[in-house]
Amino acid sequence: MDSPASRASVGSEPRPAPAWLLGLLPLVLLTAAIGAFVALGAPGLGERRGPPAEALAVERTRLEPGAIELTVRNDGPDAVRIAQVVVNDAFASFTGGNDAIGRLASATLRISHPWVEGEAYEVQLVTGSGGTIAHEIPVAVATPAAGPSFYGLLALLGVYVGVLPIALGMLWLPWIRRVPARVLRVVMALTVGLLAFLAVDATLEGLELAGEGPQAFGGALLVLLGGAIAFLALTGVGAWLQDRRGGAQAGARLAVLVALGIGLHNLGEGLLIGTAYATGALALGAFLVVGFALHNATEGLAIVAPIAREAPSPRRLAALGLLAGGPAVLGAWLGAAAPSPAVSALLFGAGAGAIVQVIVQLVPSMRDGNGRALHPGAVGGVLGGMALMFATGLLV
Amino acid sequence: MNVARLTRRSVLAGVPILGAGALAVRASATPGAQLAAAAPPTVHGGVGHTRAAGHSAASGHARFRGGEVDHAANGFDPHAVLRDFDRGATRRLPSGRVLREWTLVSGDQDVELAPGVRFPAWSYNGRIPGPTLRAREGERVRVTFVNGSDHPHTIHFHGLHAAVADGTHGAGAGVVAPGRRAVYEFDAEPFGLHLYHCHARPLAEHIAKGLYGAFVIDPREGRPDADELVMVMNGFDTNFDRANEVYAVNSIGFAYLERPIEVARDELVRIYLVNALEYDLLNSFHVHGHFFHYFPTGTAREPAEYTDTVMQCQGQRGIAELCFPRTGRFMFHAHQSEFAELGWQGLFEVRDGLAGVAGLCRV
Numbered sequence: 001m002d003s004p005a006s007r008a009s010v011g012s013e014p015r016p017a018p019a020w021l022l023g024l025l026p027l028v029l030l031t032a033a034i035g036a037f038v039a040l041g042a043p044g045l046g047e048r049r050g051p052p053a054e055a056l057a058v059e060r061t062r063l064e065p066g067a068i069e070l071t072v073r074n075d076g077p078d079a080v081r082i083a084q085v086v087v088n089d090a091f092a093s094f095t096g097g098n099d100a101i102g103r104l105a106s107a108t109l110r111i112s113h114p115w116v117e118g119e120a121y122e123v124q125l126v127t128g129s130g131g132t133i134a135h136e137i138p139v140a141v142a143t144p145a146a147g148p149s150f151y152g153l154l155a156l157l158g159v160y161v162g163v164l165p166i167a168l169g170m171l172w173l174p175w176i177r178r179v180p181a182r183v184l185r186v187v188m189a190l191t192v193g194l195l196a197f198l199a200v201d202a203t204l205e206g207l208e209l210a211g212e213g214p215q216a217f218g219g220a221l222l223v224l225l226g227g228a229i230a231f232l233a234l235t236g237v238g239a240w241l242q243d244r245r246g247g248a249q250a251g252a253r254l255a256v257l258v259a260l261g262i263g264l265h266n267l268g269e270g271l272l273i274g275t276a277y278a279t280g281a282l283a284l285g286a287f288l289v290v291g292f293a294l295h296n297a298t299e300g301l302a303i304v305a306p307i308a309r310e311a312p313s314p315r316r317l318a319a320l321g322l323l324a325g326g327p328a329v330l331g332a333w334l335g336a337a338a339p340s341p342a343v344s345a346l347l348f349g350a351g352a353g354a355i356v357q358v359i360v361q362l363v364p365s366m367r368d369g370n371g372r373a374l375h376p377g378a379v380g381g382v383l384g385g386m387a388l389m390f391a392t393g394l395l396v
Numbered sequence: 397m398n399v400a401r402l403t404r405r406s407v408l409a410g411v412p413i414l415g416a417g418a419l420a421v422r423a424s425a426t427p428g429a430q431l432a433a434a435a436p437p438t439v440h441g442g443v444g445h446t447r448a449a450g451h452s453a454a455s456g457h458a459r460f461r462g463g464e465v466d467h468a469a470n471g472f473d474p475h476a477v478l479r480d481f482d483r484g485a486t487r488r489l490p491s492g493r494v495l496r497e498w499t500l501v502s503g504d505q506d507v508e509l510a511p512g513v514r515f516p517a518w519s520y521n522g523r524i525p526g527p528t529l530r531a532r533e534g535e536r537v538r539v540t541f542v543n544g545s546d547h548p549h550t551i552h553f554h555g556l557h558a559a560v561a562d563g564t565h566g567a568g569a570g571v572v573a574p575g576r577r578a579v580y581e582f583d584a585e586p587f588g589l590h591l592y593h594c595h596a597r598p599l600a601e602h603i604a605k606g607l608y609g610a611f612v613i614d615p616r617e618g619r620p621d622a623d624e625l626v627m628v629m630n631g632f633d634t635n636f637d638r639a640n641e642v643y644a645v646n647s648i649g650f651a652y653l654e655r656p657i658e659v660a661r662d663e664l665v666r667i668y669l670v671n672a673l674e675y676d677l678l679n680s681f682h683v684h685g686h687f688f689h690y691f692p693t694g695t696a697r698e699p700a701e702y703t704d705t706v707m708q709c710q711g712q713r714g715i716a717e718l719c720f721p722r723t724g725r726f727m728f729h730a731h732q733s734e735f736a737e738l739g740w741q742g743l744f745e746v747r748d749g750l751a752g753v754a755g756l757c758r759v
Contacts (some may be wrong), residue, residue: 083461083512086641090458090737091510091649124641130515130634132641 052078054127057214058135059106059340062143068113070123070135072097073106073340075214081128087113088121100128104216115140144277146336154274154332161273161296162266162328167321169300176301176308182377184308188365189378191302193385195261195362199355201393202268203227206348213341222342226349227356230264234357252316254306254361259323261358262299266324268351270331271344277336298388299324302358306365458737459650462511467648470507472523474646475655478625481612482527486535494535496584500526501542502549502594502607509642510649510739515634517606518545518594524647525628525672526609529592531584533616538581543572549607550578552595554711557582564595571596587615588694589713591628591670604633604640604674606647610713612668615697622666622717623659629679629708629730629740630672638675642739643730649739652728656743660750661723664757667716668694671708680707681716682731683744688718705731719757720746 037043055076062069068087074080081100085092094111101107115121121137144150176187206223218225234257241253303320312320335344368375374382467473484498500520507517507524520526531537541551541563548571552563560568561580569578594607610626630647631640642649659665667688671679682705689699690706694715706714720726729741 081512084510085461086738089734091460091739093459093461126510126513126634126641128512128514130509130513130632130641132635132637 052080052129054078054080054129054131054133056080056082056101056125056133057212057341058123059213059342061135061137063115063137063140064142066112066114068111068115068121068123068137069108070111071106071108072101072125072133073214074101074103075216077103079103082107082109082125083128084126085109085111086124086126086132087111087115104214117141144336150336151333154277154336155329157273157277158270158329158332159325162270163321163325165296166262166300166303166325169297169302170304170317170321172301173304173308173317176305182368184305185366185368185375186377186381187301188305188362189381190385190388191298191305192359192362192366192378193382193387194298194302194389195355195359195385196382197386197389197393198265199352199359201389202265202348202352202355205268205272206345206352209341209348210345213345217340217342220345222345223349223352226346226351227353228349230261230350230353231357234261234264234354235360238357238361251307251310252312254365255303255312255320256323257361258306258358259303259320261354262302262324263327264354265351266296266299267327267331267334268344268348270328270333271335271339271347272331273328274332274335274337275339275344277332296325298385298392302362306362457650457653457741459653460510460739464651464654465508465511465648470648471505472647474644474648474651475657477523477525477528477646478627478657479623480528480626481530481624483530489536494532495538496531496535497538497540498527498529499540499542500551502545504545504547505606507606507647509632509634509644509647513634513642515632517632518547518549518602519606520551520609524606524608525626525630525670526592526607528610528612528626528668530612530614532614532618533584533587535584536581537584538579540577540579541572542577543574546574547596548573549594549596549602551580551592553580553582553592553611554590555582555611555613556585562595563592565597584613586695587613589613589668589670589715590693591672591711591713593672593711600638600674603672604631606630608672610668610670612694619666620664622664624666624668625657626668626670627681628670628672629681631674631676631735631738631740633675640673640675640738643673643735644739645742650741652742656725656745658745658747658750659720661720661746661748662757663750664717664719667718668713669706669708669716670713671710673710676732676735678707678709678732679735679740680705680731681728682706683718683728684726685722686718686720686726688716691715691717707731720744721757722746723748 053076055074056072057075058070059073060069060071072082079100079102082097085094092111092113094109096109097107099107109125111123113121117140119140121140123135123137125133125135127133176184179187203223206226207220210218210220210223213219237260238253238257241256300321303324304317331347363373366373366378366381368377372378482498484496486494486496489495501522502518502520503522505517505519505522506514507519509515517524529539539551539553541549543549550563550569550571553561557580561582562568563578563580565571568580572578590611590613592609592611594602596602608628608630610628627645628647629643629645631643632647633639634641644650645652667681669681673679684704687702687704690701690703692700692712692714694713699717706716708714723746726744726746727741728744729736
């Protein structure tokens with residue numbers, strides 16, 4: 001990289017070429033080369049042979065009485081024209097998708113079919129070349145109509161599984177304040193264990209979602225990308241907070257970061273719940289709420305642990321709780337709109353990355369007098385946290 | 397049926413939402429996760445969806461989007477194929493027998509099977525099914541086959557013939573290379589309804605892509621006058637997974653649903669029914685509101701059955717005779733409902749005042 005610059009400074013005695021020009025030169029040449037390559041019709045490579053490669057991914061399925069609505073995205077290299085639609089071995093009339101769908105473009109098909117609740121359907125999209133792309137609807141359930149009551153219900157759901165359990169978990173604060181430092185370290189280790197479990201869980205969920213969606217956007221790569229983005233963004237926010245406040249109130253800063261990280265995770269969790277409910281894959285019950293309450297209450301503990309030795313105001317605590325739990329409501333709303341699996345995968349990756357960042361932040365508070373992070377108490381705490389998550393996870 | 401995979405976060409136990417905006421938390425909820433599918437259909441107050449919902453929205457027959465294909469571009473119209481009998485060219489042999497001759501040319505041809513769906517088919521004389529060859533019992537038959545396709549093909553006739561005229565590998569001209577020709581010569585016997593098809597390997601593909609047709613041998617004394625229809629039941633494997641995506645009579649699904657077959661009231665209708673379907677073991681023919689006399693393979697003068705549904709295995713065929721004493725529209729279709737809704741269904745439109753081409757019903 002530096003050789004052109006050095007040569008320039010040596011070669012041009014009177015007035016050295018400006019640095020920006022030297023930086024731009026390879027770029028200009030590259031553009032010219034690509035332009036020539038395209039203009040000459042890729043000399044030497046010949047034409048691609050064979051029929052078009054057709055690939056479509058169904059991103060969204062909506063069911064209304066008498067109609068199935070599919071949003072499909074072309075994640076193959078060539079344009080795809082949907083000529084006919086077959087539902088459970090019968091040609092069905094449909095609207096939409098009249099034109100060929102270009103690469104990465106999408107179309108929404110509205111298919112007339114007298115589907116019956118609870119039954120399974122296979123929709124086959126027949127392309128212009130006679131190829132078929134199958135889409136499974138394992139259990140047909142009407143997609144809830146999106147109205148105020150629907151969003152209200154999802155908000156309630158988000159509060160049940162996100163906000164309330166975290167708020168309750170934060171009530172451990174008075175207890176944490178009174179326990180000796182030794183016990184507090186174990187509690188911190190416990191929260192690290194909880195979070196590590198969540199990070200792995202979110203990654204796996206994200207990878208699963210990524211596998212369902214269009215692969216042209218990156219597939220599983222999106223999960224890792226989302227993770228990296230969230231990790232780096234939170235690290236940046238942490239550094240910025242440190243710059244602003246100096247070393248003071250390290251615990252408060254940590255609490256904000258933990259709440260933010262858990263919030264990102266709960267966004268993904270809400271997203272999944274909203275999507276599952278909107279697509280009818282989810283029935284809500286008391287057991288669900290109980291399970292999530294136990295599961296997420298531990299997240300409240302993780303938030304208050306870093307500020308055990310400080311005296312936060314109730315308002316501050318409420319803000320932290322909302323920061324961590326509120327995104328569950330947002331996620332549920334977002335999920336009800338049934339976003340592309342690619343978007344969901346990215347958000348799940350972000351949730352996982354955020355948690356990893358939180359773990360990195362929490363580890364110092366586990367250290368004992370000898371500076372060891374993984375002292376016997378901490379190891380026990382981490383394992384205990386994982387066991388707790390595993391056990392409460394079985395309930396959900 | 398695929399059961400939805402249950403992850404811990406994706407499916408949760410069983411109390412459904414009741415009413416709008418209210419979360420019903422029931423103490424009696426069962427701890428085990430249940431699929432929504434396992435529950436009986438329910439009514440969601442907030443959504444207004446019931447089990448029977450939607451029947452009005454999607455009523456009517458299954459059909460293609462866009463209705464009809466471009467028959468002119470295909471080079472054949474199922475309605476023309478229906479009553480098109482190719483009697484070839486005849487001349488007297490010195491012995492006094494009639495020699496009946498045809499030339500069949502195979503070719504590679506894109507066919508629009510459903511609006512917007514093009515299939516790289518193979519055909520005899522530019523149509524699928526190939527021409528319905530019609531001879532009379534006892535005549536000498538000579539078929540010149542010209543392979544205009546890029547692939548090797550043959551014509552194998554059902555009927556009685558010498559080994560050299562079998563149209564298979566190792567018999568006579570054997571498999572005919574692209575650009576080459578072969579002559580198949582044999583006596584027209586026995587009378588009845590037969591078929592011809594390509595016998596090059598892989599056999600299923602060569603037949604499924606369109607190389608087949610009906611072969612009618614009339615009895616010496618002929619058959620009673622009738623409105624005669626040829627129905628070659630077939631299907632196409634458009635995605636090459638060795639299962640058919642579309643089913644039809646005479647190649648184009650729903651063609652006789654979009655435009656019903658007009659028949660005259662009280663006139664004898666004779667249907668030459670051939671099953672040329674590949675990949676499915678059986679096909680069938682069923683007509684609404686009427687029964688028909690069925691002559692398996694058309695080789696006997698007395699019907700074997702009086703029925704409204706007959707099944708045929710691959711390569712099987714038979715003659716159905718019926719009359720329509722009432723005007724109106726009557727469906728006919730494969731009684732494999734799957735085939736019917738994938739294209740193999742049509743309508744008879746029974747009318748008064750059609751120009752009589754055939755004899756009155758004897759039934």
